[in-house]
Amino acid sequence: MSATITVVGLGSGDPDRLTLGSLKRLQEAGERYVRTKDHPVVDWLEQTGVSFVSFDEVYEAKDDFPSVYEEIVARLLSRAEAGGDGENIVYAVPGHPQVAEATVKRLRERCPERGIGLDIIGGESFLDEAFVRLGFDPIEGFLLLDASEVSGAAIDPRRHTLIGQVYDQLTASEVKLGLMELLPDDYLVVVGHALGVAGQERIERVPLFELDRIDGYGNLSVVYVPASEDETLRIRSFQRLHEIVSILRSPGGCPWDREQTHESIRKNLIEETYEVLETIDDDDPDHMREELGDLLLQIMLHSQMEEETGAFSVYDVIQELNEKLIYRHPHVFGNLSAEDAEAALNNWEAMKAEEKKRKGIEPERQSAISGVPRDLPALMKAYKLQKKAAKAGFDWENINGVWSKLEEEIRELREAVAQKQDPESQELELGDVLFSVVNAARYIGADPEQALSRTIRKFTSRFHYVEDRLREQGKTPGDSTLAEMDVLWDEAKSKERE
Incomplete structure (x- = not known):
């Protein structure tokens, strides 16, 4: 039999918050390990005679945190397997063992697989102090993120957001960039250092752009993003777009939008697609951004109409697309490989055929030319x-x-x-x-469509040149001879070659 590993939470940093039960377990333990000694409670315990073996040297030996955590867990498991039945190994971690503690997560996964007992004793987490010191109630809507997970997609401005694991200014800079995907540069955020620890606590309110310009980041630092009801902060979110389209189609929304059907706006979908293509041909990113939005609106409207009947919503559309992209790219998300674009296309076609079989469609019984949209140009x-x-x-x-x-x-x-x-x-x-x-x-x-489009653009440019030159002469094509226009046409061709 193996020894049992007991994980003890050291609390948020104030020795007075360490529970009596945890203190007894630490004092009575014959063998004690701590993830890091960089914690105020560890200093206090060692002063009282409770010593630890720390894993701080692992941080120095490894290049990244996942490797650090893997090494710590491997050492603890190895030590437990070498121990005897009834022996207890205490492993102390900052805060609460179940809050933002990657090593404990790994221990919970692997101890049962290896027949090692695991006992977890909670402690005050940094969340408890954050709620008190930063003054917000999590029931209003609360999001806890690791600093490595911060992005515009992860943030909802209507929720209080607390970001942990902000160890240094580099990490703070990454957090700042992630938040700036959604929030304005001057949005006020709060940085808390050593919350609840007497003599060490520091709370600073700074505009977002200054987040990585302040000192003092360490193991006990957090960033707090206060919740806001300002809807303009959600203007970049897909959820807000869905809400807006839903409102437009609602009884109290826009009369024109409410009256539309799939058939009535069918032509709009085609027109908006061609307007996007025009921006591509013109290499006009600013205009493209606008036209892609107009095209997306058509997709949102058609999806909203089906959501109102209960058939599907735009989120079902997204789910099906995501599933298709993952399934048809086994060389990216699976075990297959693709050394070039042709191999990737072959994988796509193979998975597409497999999808049809799953739907009961037999590709071998279909026409070789099936699958071409009926309404293509x-x-x-x-x-x-x-x-x-x-x-x-x-x-x-x-x-x-x-x-x-x-x-x-x-x-x-x-x-x-x-x-x-x-x-x-x-x-x-x-x-x-x-x-x-x-x-x-x-x-x-x-591509014949592209070839003809290029010729049309060339013709249009030359004809405009002819018109402009005639206009300079006080003429129009209607009162000019073909010979006169041919001369100008050849002149336009010559300028193209210059």
Whole structure:
């Protein structure tokens, strides 16, 4: 049998707060360990004759805290296994053993696995002193974070937030940057050093931007972010966006928003998507930020409509997306590997096929060209259909076949026009030409939608140049000859090459 490990909480720092029961256990123990001697209660105990073996040298030997904690736990477990039945090893930790104490968490996980008894005796945590000294009631809404976990996503300004493990100015700087993702630079925060410890306590209120400019950080330091009802502080949060859209669609919200349906705003989704694409083409980040917001609004509105019927909410949308991203990237979140983009794409397609099987869809019984959205723009749809057909083996052996087919379709279009066939027949022949051009684009590795978009932008730029030059001459395209405009057109082309 192994010895038992008894974990004792040393409290927040004031020896007067150490319970009588804990003191007796410490005094009676034959073998005592302490995670760190950097604690006021340890100094007091050693003055009374209660000595400890500390793990402070582990902090100096290891490069990071997780490694420190692993080493401490390994030593305690090894010592317990070497002990005999009935032997008790006392391990003392600052504060309460169950509050922000990583070594105790690991002991709780591993002692049962190795048949080692574990007894935990609580103590006053730094939270008890924080509630008293900083003057807030946790029932109003309270969040406790480790300094390494602070980010805009983790913070809710409506809750009191206490941040522990702020050991030094570097850690304080990381906390500051995390808080600044959501809060303004001048938001008042409170730094508490050695709360409740007579002669050592220091409480400072500073604007957030000065958080890492003050001295005195150590093992007994915490940062307190007071709660606020100011809704502008939540303006960067997704939860606030969800609330706003919900309010707009509510009985007391906007009459126009309440009347909309999936069908009535269907076109908006398409229009906003194209406006985003325009900002990408223009390499305009500021405008892109705005247009991405407009596109997100459409997604929020459609999700809100379904939430009102009880079908799903936007959080269900997010959950399904997160699950899909994790599942389809086994080379990132799983055990597979992908050395390049092609391998990653193959993993994606394999997991996508597996998803279909789970849903009862048999990919082998589906058409090779299925899965292309019905309402895609025709040029884009033709490109995707051809790629799928080519993947199934329905493709030219080389680009010569593409040229021959394109020449054939152009000839048939010319004949249809020359023979003055009906408009529908001529339109069909034109469609065949465009479809063949898309095949050529695919063979040279070009996206036909992007290629045509670039040509349209080039045409627009040149035509605007022609208009501007004519305007300088007091003319418009309507009262100019084609020859005059051709000269200016060639001039625009020359300037592009400069």
